[in-house]
Amino acid sequence: MRSFDPDDSNVVRPFPFFRAGVRADPSAANRPILVLEDVYKYFRADKPTLRGLNLTVERGEFLFVTGPSGAGKSTLLQLIYRKHTVEEGRILFCGRDIARLTSKSIPYLRRNLGVVFQDFKVVQHWTVFENVAIALEILDMPQRLVRSRVVETLERVGLGGRGGDRTSNLSGGEQQRVAVARAIVTEPALILADEPTGNLDPHLAIDILTLFEEVNETGTTVIFATHDHSLISKRDHRIISIEDGRVSEARRGLRSWSARDIISAADTKRGSGVHKHPVAV
Amino acid sequence: MDMKQLITRARRGLREEMRLYLVAVSSLAVAFLCLGGALLALTNLSAVARAWGQSSRMTVYLRDGAEAEDVAQLRALVEGLAEVRAVEHLSSEDARAQFLEHSDVEAGLAALPAEVFPASLEITLAQDTGAPRAARIAERIAQFRSVSDVETYRGWFSRLESLLQAGRAIAGALALLVALCVLAVIGNTIRLAVARRREEIEVMKLCGATDEFVRGPFVLEGSFQGFMSALLAVLLLMGGFLLVRDELDATVAALTGVRAAFLHPAALVGLTLGGAAVGAIGSALSLRRYMAV
Ligand SMILES: Nc1ncnc2c1ncn2[C@@H]1O[C@H](COP(=O)(O)OP(=O)(O)OP(=O)(O)O)[C@@H](O)[C@H]1O
């Protein structure tokens, strides 16, 4: 994958260090990409949805978020892309407390995130190309660059040559690929997926999951909320479960956790070695 | 924000909401047509007023049976005044002939005897004669024995002036009303368009679009509707004007001495750009109220 040129002056991103593989200072690469500290969220005063939730997500991790319906999985993701604001606690994204961002800054936070939903949220009457291109147009990228980037990304998600199709003519699985393409075309540091396979057949669900894993392979952190246990059981990523408004660690991901141990071991030996990708064992 | 992209997105919006926008544009064109019509009437009325204000004419009606000698004496005196450029004596017979020539009336009127039309002296004053001076001359002439009445046409002129003033006030009120109409109609249309495009607005916000980025095309679309409404009205008005101009020139122009004129180019530019500006404002106000993004 061609990476985002950090010196591309045509692209306006107030927080350049939010991007995958680009860091403000060398030590940031070793720090977790996302830290939630004692997060409280109430929709109703008598019944808090999240109460004292703590969570740390490392750079390059693939994380399953699960839990019963109504546990607050969607709420957790919504707090990260600032659809909602925390009542108490901190959410550090690349070391910045996003719970304190002003509403003017929220768009710039979102430019560093890719979000994918169960119901796709693609514009039905737009073409596939338009649905993906909008994410880059928002970044003020020149049309020539937008074109090549979108074409490239559509290839990546298996929709090569479908750019001119009206999105409503695509199948559910294909529409979700459009949504994934839109989420990754800007090469964000973090992808949030809220039950992206919820509306898809089991074999399509595996395809989409694999697509997210391929994105993860390139260094992008993925948080994948689902309550589909058949999907979770097929993989060995880290799993957290939300219960009673808190995180209970259900399983330490074999790959990412051991990878992190290797990195920190290497760091203590070599000083400030920086690893973008988790190393598989 | 990239202007080209903004226009591309606005054009996509215009294409998608074509029917909705056509309804708005056609109803607003009617409003603009009323305003344009009022302005057109005003333009021509003030042209007439200007022409009349400049032509300093005076008619001295002579008593029936006035002595020819007295009339000759009066005429000599009038011709001696510095302000007077020309004097023409119109006998009853002349007046009758002139009247019959200017109005295609039936034989019944043509049968009227010459005595019905008073003889007169038609006086032309210098262009720069002020109203007070003209009034003083009229006063002096009226004191002559052979004179029955002096018409300075000042009364007509001042009546036309007050008519014009009322016309200007009405046009002003109409302009305000049309502006409010544009605000309301375009505001409502944009509200509907926002509701219909909820989905894409949500997508753009999710991808990190600023409010300005999302609103830009809507403002441009509202502005375009205002512009098109005004332009359509101007074109309709011009078409109508060209159709009836020859007719007008043959009748009204002969009476008033002023040819019918269309709106001044500045007024045309003002109407269309005003339409565009008010359309943009209506759209922006509507977005502030209805787009809680
Ligand atoms: N905007 C909202 N207003 C009021 N209550 C809300 C809102 N969003 C979520 N909630 C409440 O917060 C709780 C958690 O909802 P959330 O959607 O996060 O659950 P979830 O874990 O995603 O469930 P599911 O698996 O069914 O998607 C629920 O009780 C829900 O009713």
Ligand SMILES: [Mg+2]
């Ligand atoms: Mg949910």
